[in-house]
Amino acid sequence: MARLFWFILGAVVAVVAIFIAGYGFIVRGGVQMAVDAQPLPLEEKVADLAITASMHGADQQANPLKLTDDNLNAGVQVYNSHCAGCHGVPGKQSGVVKRIAPSPPQLFEHDQMVTDDPEGATYWVVTNGIRLSGMPQFKDSLTDDERWQVTMLLSHADKIPPAISDLLGKR
Numbered sequence: 001m002a003r004l005f006w007f008i009l010g011a012v013v014a015v016v017a018i019f020i021a022g023y024g025f026i027v028r029g030g031v032q033m034a035v036d037a038q039p040l041p042l043e044e045k046v047a048d049l050a051i052t053a054s055m056h057g058a059d060q061q062a063n064p065l066k067l068t069d070d071n072l073n074a075g076v077q078v079y080n081s082h083c084a085g086c087h088g089v090p091g092k093q094s095g096v097v098k099r100i101a102p103s104p105p106q107l108f109e110h111d112q113m114v115t116d117d118p119e120g121a122t123y124w125v126v127t128n129g130i131r132l133s134g135m136p137q138f139k140d141s142l143t144d145d146e147r148w149q150v151t152m153l154l155s156h157a158d159k160i161p162p163a164i165s166d167l168l169g170k171r
Contacts, residue, residue, distance in 0.1 A: 034101075035098075035099060035100065035101040036098075036101070037101070039102075044102075047133075051125075051130060054128075055120075055121060055124050058120045058121060058123070058124035059117075059118040059120045059121040059124070060118070060120055061118075061119070061120030061123065061124075062119065062120065063119045063120075063123070063148050063151060063152055063155075064148065065145065065148045065149065065152060067152060067156070069161065069163075069164065071148075071149050071152055072149075072152060072153055072156070072160055072161070072164045073164055073167065074145075074146070074149040075149035075150045075151075075152050075153030075154075076153060076164055076167045076168055078142060078146045078147075078149055078150040078153075079150050079153055079154075079168065080167070080168065080169065080170065082138065082141075082142070082150075083107070083150065084168070084169060086100070086104040086134070087104050087105060087106060087107040087108075088106040088107070088108060088109070089108060089168040089169035090108040090165060090168055090169075091108075092169060093106050093109075094106065100134045102133055102134075104134065104135070107154055107157060108157055108168070110158065113154070113157045113158055114154050114155065114157070115154075115155055115156065115157055115158050117155070119148075119151050119152070119155050122151045122154055122155060123147055123148060123151045126138050126142075126147045126150060126151060127139045127147055
């Protein structure tokens, strides 16, 4: 019984010590909040895990709209109005990319496209946004169809027809 008491006491002391050390690290400036500061070790991994867990299986949701030029064109209109300012257009990086942390992905750059992501995951991000990232939610300002249309555009960003691609960045 005495061993259990000392074990529990040791565990409590360890948890309190970790909490106090973490608090001290934060209040002494250990977590840099400047936009150009490097992320802490594991910060991006923890954020990715939290986003994935928040989706609650939304990545399994299929786009109810058919892949048509009309839907892609409507997606371009939504993208130009609501997304291009942060996420850029083909061949032109957004002007805010270095002023926001984390930097918004340039969704028409091949290494940053979301063409591999399930459409349901992209739709979830467009709908709900991402806390502490600068990504706003659009569930109250865009219709379901508009959110699916921009999702469709982003999911096919690497193979959209030139006539539609040429409209990106034009209002």
